[in-house]
Amino acid sequence: QVRLQESGPRLVKPSDTLSLNCDVSGYVVSSQNWWGWVRQPPGKGLEWIGYIYYTGATHVNPSLQSRLTMSIDPSKNQFSLKLRSVTAFDTAVYYCAQSRGDSGGYYYLDFWGQGSLVVVSS
Amino acid sequence: DIVMTQSPESLAVSLGEKATINCKSSQSLLHPSKNKNYLAWYQQNPGQPPKLIIKWASTRESGVPGRFSGSGSGTDFTLTISSLQAEDVAVYYCHQYYSTPTFGGGTKVEIK
Numbered sequence: 001q002v003r004l005q006e007s008g009p010r011l012v013k014p015s016d017t018l019s020l021n022c023d024v025s026g027y028v029v030s031s032q033n034w035w036g037w038v039r040q041p042p043g044k045g046l047e048w049i050g051y052i053y054y055t056g057a058t059h060v061n062p063s064l065q066s067r068l069t070m071s072i073d074p075s076k077n078q079f080s081l082k083l084r085s086v087t088a089f090d091t092a093v094y095y096c097a098q099s100r101g102d103s104g105g106y107y108y109l110d111f112w113g114q115g116s117l118v119v120v121s122s
Numbered sequence: 123d124i125v126m127t128q129s130p131e132s133l134a135v136s137l138g139e140k141a142t143i144n145c146k147s148s149q150s151l152l153h154p155s156k157n158k159n160y161l162a163w164y165q166q167n168p169g170q171p172p173k174l175i176i177k178w179a180s181t182r183e184s185g186v187p188g189r190f191s192g193s194g195s196g197t198d199f200t201l202t203i204s205s206l207q208a209e210d211v212a213v214y215y216c217h218q219y220y221s222t223p224t225f226g227g228g229t230k231v232e233i234k
Binding site for chain 1: 153158172173174177184215222227228
């Protein structure tokens with residue numbers, strides 16, 4: 001069974017870049033599959049961030065597109081996100097997840113990491 | 123963006139009774155040629171990641187108890203817990219993945 005684990009700095013200063021990795025085990029990221037990111041501000045609901053395909057193709061939330069970069073590294077069996085110019089509004093638990101669906105739309109998220117709380121504060 | 127509106131925001135149900143959560147989308151989630159609704163339901167316990175329980179509006183995920191069922195099509199969807207158990211206390215979210223993905227605001231289910 002696939003397992004995912006987020007890793008990265010837990011505290012980021014305003015205007016800096018938030019960087020997170022998602023380490024995958026039990027599945028090869030370079031298999032034909034999409035991988036996703038979702039975030040959840042403390043006490044609030046879920047917000048989709050984006051998906052990345054094993055080829056490096058991405059779908060990104062338009063509200064984050066100007067600040068977001070996603071990548072995938074098959075040699076490390078991981079995928080990553082970088083969110084630039086962060087503010088307090090980017091404080092959230094960030095989840096990575098395996099994503100599945102078909103060509104008719106986007107993807108549901110069937111296996112999730114435990115999440116990583118990232119706080120933006122000086 | 124497709125707006126997902128869940129109701130109620132919170133729900134208190136007696137053990138063994140039925141819980142019903144509604145989710146309404148601002149646009150149809152039914153793909154005309156694939157004849158599938160691009161809607162999922164997740165269960166989230168405190169301090170835990172969401173857990174997928176229903177995909178394609180009505181397909182129960184493997185290992186999910188049979189008391190959970192999803193129904194609906196187009197713009198109106200329902201998650202039903204036929205006989206509430208203590209372990210079902212959680213927040214439930216609907217999620218459309220037909221176009222730029224969005225989530226409902228969540229419904230908190232508690233024991234009455």
